[in-house]
C-alpha cells in the first residue's frame with residue numbers, strides 16, 4: 154500500500170521510499186521516523202504479520218538469490234584470473250621475443266601442464282614442437298618422429314588438443330624450414346629437382362632440432378669401439394708423419410703428395426664427425442680454416458678431387474653446419490669448372506686449379522666414362538646450396554649426352570669417351586670394374602638424390618642392370634658363386650675387380666627404393682661372392698682382382714689370383730655393400746663378415762707406429778709385403794662403412810635421407826622419403 158500522507162508530512166525525500174503498512178506508523182513522530190531501532194522493530198512486526206506461505210516464499214527467494222550470488226562471484230573471479238594470466242603471458246612473450254605480439258591468441262584452450270593433466274589423461278603422449286638446438290657429443294639419431302606417432306587419443310577433447318599441438322608443431326617446423334638436423338645437418342624438405350634460381354641464395358642456417366619424442370641414441374657397441382680405435386691409430390700415423398699432406402707413408406714415417414691438398418684430412422672429416430671424434434675434428438677444422446688453400450698452380454684430377462674434396466667438404470658442411478666447409482666447397486667447385494670447357498662439353502680429366510686451365514691426359518684426348526659421370530651428385534648439390542645453376546647445368550649436360558650415345562650394349566657402357574667428339578671410344582669392352590663402375594652407381598644415386606623424378610637416369614640404370622644379367626653374370630665352381638665378369642669383343646672373361654663389389658650395395662639400395670625385387674636377390678648372391686673373395690684367401694683379405702673358376706677342378710677354389718693382382722689397397726667396396734645389406738635385411742651375418750675383415754686389416758696391414766698400409770701379397774700371411782701407403786679412402790670410406798655396418802641405429806645416416814657419394818660422403822636427398 155502506498156501512503157500519500159507520508160509524502161505530504163514533511164519535505165520530500167526523493168531518495169527514500171517508505172513502505173507504510175498501518176496507521177500507527179504513519180502517525181508516529183513527525184509522520185516519519187528513520188531511526189535504526191524503529192526500522193528494525195517495524196520490519197519485524199511486518200514479518201510477523203505475514204502469512205506462513207508468504208514468509209516461505211520470501212525465504213526461498215532470498216536463498217535463491219544468495220546461491221546465484223555465490224556462483225556468479227566464483228565465475229567472475231575465474232574470468233578475472235584468466236584475464237590477468239593472459240596479459241602476464243603476453244608480457245612474458247614480449248620479454249622473450251621483443252616486439253612479438255600475439256596477433257591471434259589461441260582459441261582452443263592452451264595445453265595444460267603435464268601434472269595438471271595427469272589425472273584426466275593418464276596415457277596421453279603427444280608430439281611436442283621441436284626444441285631448439287643443443288649440441289650433443291657423439292652421433293645422435295637423425296630421425297624426427299611423425300607427429301602422430303605415440304598418440305593414444307581417448308576423447309574428443311583429446312583430439313582437439315592433439316590437433317592443436319600438431320598445428321603448433323607444424324608452424325614451428327615451417328618456421329625452422331629444416332627437418333633433419335644432426336649436429337647442424339640441414340635438410341630442406343621442399344627442395345625439388347628443379348634448378349635453383351640463378352640468384353645466389355645464402356645457405357640455410359643450420360638449425361639442429363631434437364625433440365623429446367626422438368628415440369634415445371643407440372649406444373656405441375664394442376665393434377664400433379674397435380673401429381674408433383682403428384681410426385685413432387690411423388689418424389695418429391697421419392698426424393705424426395703426414396699432417397696436411399695427401400697420404401701417409403706409415404713405414405717410412407713420411408708422406409706422399411698427389412694434389413698437395415691434404416687429401417686424407419679432408420676425406421676423413423665427416424668420418425670423424427660420425428665417429429664422434431670431436432677433438433680430432435676440431436684440430437682438422439683448424440687446418441682447413443688456416444692452411445687449406447686452393448689457389449695453387451697444381452694439376453688435379455677432376456673426378457678424384459670432386460669425390461674426395463668437394464664431396465668431403467659438402468658432407469662435412471651438412472653434418473656440422475659449419476659454413477667454413479661450404480665456402481671451401483664453393484672455392485674448389487669454381488676452380489674445377491674449366492674442365493667443362495671442351496668442344497663436346499665432356500670434361501677433361503685434369504684441371505690446374507690455380508691457373509684455371511684444363512686438359513686431357515698427355516697421351517689421349519679421351520676421358521674415362523666413370524670419371525665424367527661420377528661427379529654429378531656433388532656438383533648438383535653445390536648448385537642447390539649456392540643457388541648458382543652453372544654447376545648442375547654442366548654435369549647434367551654430360552648425363553643427357555651420354556644417355557643419347559650409341560655404342561652401349563644393352564645399357565652397358567664402354568670405358569672411354571672422347572672430349573672432342575663426345576663419342577665413346579675403345580668400343581666393345583664392358584666391365585663393372587675400373588673406369589666404368591661408378592657410372593652405374595651414380596645413375597641410381599642421382600635418381601634418388603633428385604627425388605626419383607629424372608626418368609632417363611632410372612631408365613639407363615634399369616637397362617644397364619639387365620645388360621649385366623644378360624652379358625656379365627656367371628657362376629663359379631665349386632661353390633657356384635654368382636659373379637660379374639667382363640666382356641671384350643664378344644668374349645667373356647671371368648675376371649672381377651674388387652671395385653665391382655660396390656654393386657651389391659647399389660642393387661640393394663635400388664630395391665629399397667622400390668626397384669625390382671630380383672635386384673635384391675642378385676645383391677644377396679653378389680655380396681656372398683665378395684665375402685668369399687676375402688674368405689678364400691690366406692690372409693682373409695681380398696686381392697685387387699680375382700678370376701673365378703668356371704669349371705670344377707679338384708683341389709681348386711672358386712677364386713684364383715694372378716701374381717700381378719694380389720695386392721690389397723684397403724679398399725672399401727665390400728664393407729660398403731655389407732653396410733647396405735645389413736641396413737636393409739638386418740641379417741647379422743653381414744656384420745660378422747665385416748668384423749672378420751676388420752680383424753684381418755688389423756692383423757696384416759696395421760703399422761705399430763701409427764697408420765695402416767696397403768699390402769702387396771694377400772696370399773702370404775707371414776709376409777704380406779707392406780706397400781708403405783695408406784690411401785685416403787681407408788679413413789674416408791672403409792672405416793666409416795665399418796662403423797655404420799656395426800651400428801644398429803638406422804638413423805645414423807638414414808638412407809632415406811642421405812645418399813653416399815662414391816667416396817662415402819653422405820649428401821642430403823633433396824626430397825627425403
Ligand code: DMJ
Pocket residue numbers: 591652724725726786790815816817
Ligand atoms: C674411391 O676413391 C672411390 O670409392 C672410387 O669410386 C673408387 N675407388 C676408391 C676406393 O676403392
